[in-house]
Every structure is written in C-alpha cells, then in structure tokens.
C-alpha cells in the first residue's frame with residue numbers, strides 16, 4: 001500500500017464548511033477522512049457524499065452497538081452512501097457482526113460497488129483494567145487478552161479488521177494474521193505535541209508494529225502548514241520498515 005493511503009485524517013470539526021475546506025486542501029496527501037459523531041451529527045449523512053465529491057474516501061466512525069437487524073440495516077445504508085470504512089462494537093456480539101458482514105456484502109453486490117471495510121472496536125482505550133473488572137464484570141483476563149479474543153471473534157464473523165491502540169497492534173497481528181485490517185489512532189510524529197493523547201506511537205512505529213492504517217488529527221489539522229505536516233508523515237511512512 002502507498003504511504004499516503006495509510007493515513008486517515010480525523011475531521012474533528014462540527015461544520016460542513018470546515019470539513020470540506022480540510023478535505024479540499026488535504027485530499028492529495030491522505031488516503032481517507034474520518035467522520036466521527038461530532039461531524040456526522042451536526043451535518044448529517046450528506047457529508048459522506050460531499051467528501052466523496054471532493055475526491056476523499058470516508059471512514060464513518062459511529063461505533064454501532066445494537067441488535068443484529070438494526071446494525072445490519074445501518075450497514076446497508078452506509079454501503080449505499082459509498083462509505084469506504086465504518087465500525088461497530090465487538091461487544092454487540094457474534095450474531096450482530098455476522099448479520100452485518102452478510103448484509104454489507106449483499107448490498108455491495110446488489111449495487112456493484114466495493115464492499116466497505118468493516119471494523120470492530122474491542123475494548124475502548126479509555127477503559128482501564130479495574131473498570132473492566134469492577135464495572136464490566138470481566139475478570140481473570142487482561143485488557144489485551146479481551147482485545148485479542150474479541151478481535152478473533154470479529155474475524156470469524158466476517159468483519160474485516162479492528163480499530164485498536166498502538167500497544168495492541170502486535171498481539172492482534174499475531175493472532176489474526178496478515179489479511180486482517182488494523183487501524184490505529186494515538187499516533188504522534190516525534191515533532192508533534194502529544195495534546196491529550198497519553199500512550200502514543202509514531203507513524204513509523206505503528207506501521208512497523210503491523211498497522212495498515214493510522215488515524216491522525218491534530219498533528220496535521222493544527223499544524224501551521226498542514227500540507228507540509230502531511231508530507232512529513234508520508235516521508236516517515238515511506239522510510240518505515242514494513
């Protein structure tokens with residue numbers, strides 16, 4: 001994969017105008033744009049087509065978690081919207097992930113379009129080991145063991161990959177094999193501020209550990225020269241050993 005294709009730019013803004021201005025400026029330097037709850041809920045689903053029309057592919061980051069029929073139907077709608085990638089919570093269960101994978105594949109076949117990349121979110125990186133045990137009642141397993149087990153379940157249900165912390169990349173890659181897609185946020189080039197990210201990894205380290213895609217927001221969007229920041233990250237990825 002080309003270095004540029006590995007970069008997913010997080011559009012953490014709340015207006016169509018701000019989002020499309022970033023897309024127009026940065027579409028030549030990144031592979032995809034991530035639309036999260038903030039932007040999707042303020043602009044509506046039309047933002048996906050608007051980004052596509054500006055030459056950008058879209059990762060819809062809404063982390064669906066509901067019964068199988070509801071999530072599968074939402075996946076069908078996102079396939080129609082020409083979304084390139086979207087995610088669900090693995091905690092929604094195997095029946096939900098299996099129904100989703102099937103529905104998305106059938107809808108893409110019906111429309112004659114590429115099947116969107118479906119991703120599972122396993123344990124949110126904001127959940128600590130004590131919370132896993134005390135609040136979620138999962139005991140006797142480390143966060144990493146739960147993450148790897150749910151990633152394997154997602155794979156068995158036809159989900160294409162996972163979103164995970166850079167610290168979980170190597171274990172998931174080992175357990176799930178070379179074809180399973182790994183998308184990782186928490187990325188900071190050595191020259192960038194950490195902001196509120198705590199356990200960070202550089203772009204090169206993330207792909208060397210086995211990530212296919214890295215999600216990056218502020219190191220590019222808050223840079224004084226956004227294009228130069230994106231180009232520096234592309235150069236770093238080109239020099240990485242993977």
Ligand code: C5P
Pocket residue numbers: 010012036124125126164165185186187195197215216217218219
């Ligand atoms: O600006 P920054 O590079 O920190 O943005 C990272 C993006 O990845 C944000 O949209 C954030 O919500 C998302 N993300 C994250 N950590 C996770 C999951 C998602 O930073 N564990």
